[in-house]
Amino acid sequence: MLNNALDFIPEIPLSDAAKGVTDFITDKFSFLFNPIKEHFGNFMEFMSEDVLMNIPPVIFIIAVAILAFFISGKKFGLAVFSIVGLWLIYNQGHWDNLMNTVTLVLLASILSVIIGVPIGILMSKSKAANAILTPVLDFMQTMPAFVYLIPAVAFFGIGMVPGVFASLIFATPPTVRFTNLGIRQVSRDLVEAADAFGSTGAQKLFKVELPMAKATIMAGINQTVMLALSMVVIASMIGAPGLGREVLSSLQRAQVGPGFVAGIGIVILAIIIDRITQNMNKKKD
């Protein structure tokens, strides 16, 4: 009796439903996905292969070092680290992979911010939006990132574009959450003052709330960039080129050496990006 107490209905076809939804979207929105896949894919290829890879590595390294120097408040630490780190990646023959990875991370991050900040603002202004989107964000962040690869492939095939799509879903929530939090944390006094002087909603947002929330939003963007970077290995499973693919292929062939080298490359890139975005935040305080 107790053995089948829970079998009051047959298995719910959840997996079929998910597949059905994905198929439906793939089918109905192909008019949208196909041009994205094509144009965006071409654009990314152009970015990495025709722009970034055409910049002589020495110029690229110097440019990053100069940026690092000024953004960290004219300190040499990060600049020196950037020079040594990037040179090491070059030295190991991973320059082109690095450029692919940078393209992937940059585009995923930029798109995340473009999408995430307005959604965060919406959530901070609307109780309903907040109530609806909060569980959605939880879902996006807790669902294992690998799972996003499946619909990504269905929508966009393989390559960089589905990689960016998967990264986007995984990396956007921190920007949304921190934007929402940052605006909600703006002191009630200041919001009241803005209202008392007769600000419109937009004036209040752009002149008071966003400037006050900037530090918090930047912390969210930093998190987003880091998450996007953490997706590069996973995205390589669906054919995204770059350092991640080297790590993956080393894993598949159990090659400790090359895996370590590519992994170190990702670590170096992560540190440079993290410190630069963090310092952008500090500088404004």
Add this chain to the structure above:
Amino acid sequence: MPIIEAKNLSKVFGKNKKQALKLLDKGLTKEEILKETGSTVGVNRASFSVEAGEIFVIMGLSGSGKSTLVRLLNRLIEPTEGNIFIDGEDLSKMDKNSLRQIRREKLSMVFQQFALFPHRTILKNAEYGLEIQNAPKEEREERAKKALELVGLGDYIHQKPSQLSGGMQQRVGLARALANDPKVLLMDEAFSALDPLIRKEMQDELIDLQSTMKKTIIFITHDLDEALRLGDRIALMKDGVIVQIGTPEEILVNPANDYVEKFVEDVDISKILTAQHIMKRPETVNIEKHGPRVALERMREEGISSILVIDSKRNLKGYVTAEDASEARKNEIKDLTEIVRTDIPKVNRDTAMQDIFNIIYDSTTPVAVMKDEKLEGIIVRGAVIAALASDSEVNLNAE
């Protein structure tokens, strides 16, 4: 016509607003309504009107609803019931755009914790109200600078608020409110966050500013001394109800109920009473008509040893002593000008009693009370002491 008028303004926080209002009609107290409906009464049927150029102080302890009331006036908090008239227009019925326009042009607010925008410079803070009205850059800079100079911060315009002391920050808050050139200033505990010395300085400055600007000011405070110093009229609040409205003297002398009485019993009376309250009608002789003989006769009649000398226009010329007068009579001097002494201390009729203490302590003669150079009365030592001992003998209705 009053510039701002509140009629039966009420605010209920919580869900059962309608029910709470009904219970208020039945005369239930704030606590009873909270128990019954779970709603909190913030302001209960507040009515008052403020004339142009007046400083109207709303005073009460924390939780009395005074900060809520001031926010009802510019609808930072939406009234549950009642009307607000500004220049005869009903603010409570306005749509968002008209309300915004009123806030931009007629009502400015100064906040307890200053509420300056930390990411903007002092100048940019003062410009804010004009900036959101899209005033041209030159104009708003000029007006903001003028407002900042008015409050004595002309040299700090490129600093950030965090670089300024509390008192200076609140000057910025005041300048920001003044830059709009509003008709009404709402000041919500504007000086409460400042230390006592700075606070007094700011109060004095506000009074000075007010004498030139003639704004209408609604000033919220929990400090009775501050209310008495600043207010032309004071409204006392308790549990969301205005329990008494009146001039400082009316409130001190005729407290409407026990609550007001309790509130005012600790007041230092010497700060409130001024020369006009304790002066007496002066005994005088006219320098143009009278000689030493008349002066002596009057002094004998009144039993005093000196008498004030005035001319026909009541300008004070000085005083003569009985000694000098009898000497003059012996020497057949007919004219008082030869024996009049001029070293008599003078105070204005508005001088506070605490400031008269020192003058009268050092003086051998009574103190003359003046109004626009004319003699109005005298104060003798006994009157000061009597006034301190008991306020019943003081003529508080003097005008």
